[in-house]
Amino acid sequence: MSSKKKINKKDIGKLLSRWSQQFTVLAPSMESGVATMAEWDGKDTSFLDWYRNTVIPPKANFFPPMEEMFSFQKDREGYHIELPLVNEHKQLIFGIRPCDAKALAILDMTFEEAYEDPYYLAKRNSAVLVGLGCTNPYDSCFCTSLGISPAESTDVDLMLTDIGDQFLIEEVTDKGKELIAKTSGLKEATETDEARAKEAKETSHNKVTRKINTEGIEDKLLACFDDEDYWEKIAAKCISCGICTFLCPTCYCFDINDELVKQQGARFRSWDSCAFPLYTKMPMENPRLEKWRRVRQRVCHKFEFYPMTFNVIACTGCGRCIRLCPVNWDITRVLESLPVKV
Amino acid sequence: MKGITDISHRRRFLAGGNVYLPHIVVIERIIEENPGVRTFHFNFKDEKLREEFTFESGQFGEYSVFGIGEAPFCISSSPTIRDHLEFAVQKVGRITNALHRLGVGTELGFRGPYGNGFPLDFLQGKNLVFVAGGIGLAPLRSLIWNVIDNRDKYKSIDIIYGARSPADLCFKYDLEVWDKDKTVNMVTTVDRGDETWTGRVGLVPKVLEEVAPSASNAVAIVCGPPIMIRFTFPALERLGFTPEQMLTTLEKRMKCGIGKCGRCNIGNVYVCRDGPVFSYAQIKNFISSEY
Known part of the structure; x- marks a missing residue:
């Protein structure tokens, strides 16, 4: 039986300092009022008081909003291509939520499939994820409908559970186990601690009250795929701002563009969104010019196409697209209102 | 045909092991x-x-x-x-x-x-009917020369190629060679002729039905503007071709080319990864008609 450890909440700063020697430690941080996973400043642990979840999903730490793919320059011999310098320091993300850890596992499928994506995988494979169970999920959260528990995860390396003045630490992967073996200053957890953690997990789980029914969702979407009237109605108030895709932890669509200044240039990739008509525009035609087609694409990609390809729904119920939508568009209501006669 | 998502047979030429480096x-x-x-x-x-x-x-x-x-x-x-x-x-x-x-x-x-390329195994030993419009001849041209250079592996070859006007015809140097090749039935047509044009005048799908190639042991390979493709499939059906006997290559805005950037999907199918070559039978089974 793997022994479980614990740490006092007031000692989290010390723990992160210790890990900072080996890793670039990222922790919840408030940047211009937006919660994100950012490099820990070496002392501030006040996030333990305010952190519910980040606005910017942790996918941004592996698949940044904008990323240089390579630079190029021209001399008399022609063009030369150079890869950007990479940060050799491995990332340790402290406090990732189970929904967001699951989202990374979902993204892995796309970035590993057939042709490996070197930019994403280099960061991902070297990273350590330290999960922190939710104690206070949002009203918009519905992770439990997607087989995720707010305080449990198999997609992290270590999992922390709030048990009062302390966190219980569970080793989830070998990577996590190795890290704990090298980490001094942790105490052995007692049976009482474990019992308390179990209770805390159940409490968190029950706090997620928003539900969707995913049973047969693929078939239902297939059945109403061509119901143009329905999708028109669903899409009516969408303003195609794309925020639901940018802040979705599993959305990965990107664009590739060049920048050039005096024979010196670079190729970048940046987040793109199926919400935008330009996303699919070709010189002569555009298969998703109409808004309802784009809204249908977003819903069906997550709940129909991704499951068909990878056998998993590309949604973790993190609720960001509900919380942060400027017009209160709500995917859970869409899924509950599909015009399918059962 | 191989499963459309099976790309294991494809060779990769990666610069520095990084698929995005040209x-x-x-x-x-x-x-x-x-x-x-x-x-x-x-x-x-x-x-x-x-x-x-x-x-x-x-x-x-x-x-x-x-x-x-x-x-x-x-x-x-x-x-x-x-x-x-x-x-x-x-x-x-x-x-x-x-x-x-x-x-x-x-x-x-x-x-x-x-992408997947045309299924040569499937085409060998068959009568081939190439139907192309405008610059749509480009991908078919690669296959046509491939077939002509391995002529004994294939049966008859019909090529029906059209453009809006004589000036719009592409690959005229190829059209001349194929026209002289006795093993190829080359039919060139234009939507509108000019004062010097002595050849056929008529839209590609209509000319196809006039030429009326037999569907027996045949495969039609179609590429052109979407409007031409939309009228060519029904014309082929009237000639007795089944959806399995019709191939085409689809065009989409493909940024990454390897099934990751997301924009070239038609339902669960990515044109770059699963195509661009599809049979009409596959296309008819697409969840979405956004092609």
Whole structure:
């Protein structure tokens, strides 16, 4: 039986300092009022008081909003291509939520499939994820409908559970186990601690009250795929701002563009969104010019196409697209209102 | 045909193991097909790659004009030609306009080959009916030369090719050779003739029905503007072709070329990863009609 450890909440700063020697430690941080996973400043642990979840999903730490793919320059011999310098320091993300850890596992499928994506995988494979169970999920959260528990995860390396003045630490992967073996200053957890953690997990789980029914969702979407009237109605108030895709932890669509200044240039990739008509525009035609087609694409990609390809729904119920939508568009209501006669 | 998501048979030519890094290629020759279309002959700068690079007819590459960007075009030459590669570009957007401004000796970036290509195993021993419109001949041309260079493996060849006007016809030098080839039935048509045009006049789907190639042991390979494709499939059906006997190659805005950037999907199918070559039977089974 793997022994479980614990740490006092007031000692989290010390723990992160210790890990900072080996890793670039990222922790919840408030940047211009937006919660994100950012490099820990070496002392501030006040996030333990305010952190519910980040606005910017942790996918941004592996698949940044904008990323240089390579630079190029021209001399008399022609063009030369150079890869950007990479940060050799491995990332340790402290406090990732189970929904967001699951989202990374979902993204892995796309970035590993057939042709490996070197930019994403280099960061991902070297990273350590330290999960922190939710104690206070949002009203918009519905992770439990997607087989995720707010305080449990198999997609992290270590999992922390709030048990009062302390966190219980569970080793989830070998990577996590190795890290704990090298980490001094942790105490052995007692049976009482474990019992308390179990209770805390159940409490968190029950706090997620928003539900969707995913049973047969693929078939239902297939059945109403061509119901143009329905999708028109669903899409009516969408303003195609794309925020639901940018802040979705599993959305990965990107664009590739060049920048050039005096024979010196670079190729970048940046987040793109199926919400935008330009996303699919070709010189002569555009298969998703109409808004309802784009809204249908977003819903069906997550709940129909991704499951068909990878056998998993590309949604973790993190609720960001509900919380942060400027017009209160709500995917859970869409899924509950599909015009399918059962 | 192989499962559409099985790409295990494809060879990969990765610069530095990174799928997004282009190889440097050099433009060796430029042919003005018509006022809006140019064919570029090019070669890899790296000599080893020149020797080793292989592809299948129907596959495409991502071509970069450094500083402007990257766009997908099929390789329009046949894999049976080993001394250079070709692609044809219609001037329609930002990158294609930039390409049209380039001269011989210019360096481009090239990634590929991507996509599935035409299923040669399936085509061998069959009567082939090529139906193309405008620049849609580019991907078919790669296959046509491939077939002619392995002539004994295939039965009869019909080529029905059309353009809006005589001036819009592409690859006229190929059309002449195929016209003289006694093993090929070459039919060229234009939507509207001019004072010097003595050939056929008529839209491709209509001319196809007039030529009326037999569907027996045949496969039709179709490529052209979407409107032509939409009318050609029903015409072929009237001639007795089943959806399994019709192949086409689809076009989409493909940025990454490898099924990741997301924009070229039709339902659960990615044109870049699962195509661009599909049978009409597959297309009819697509969840979405966004093709």
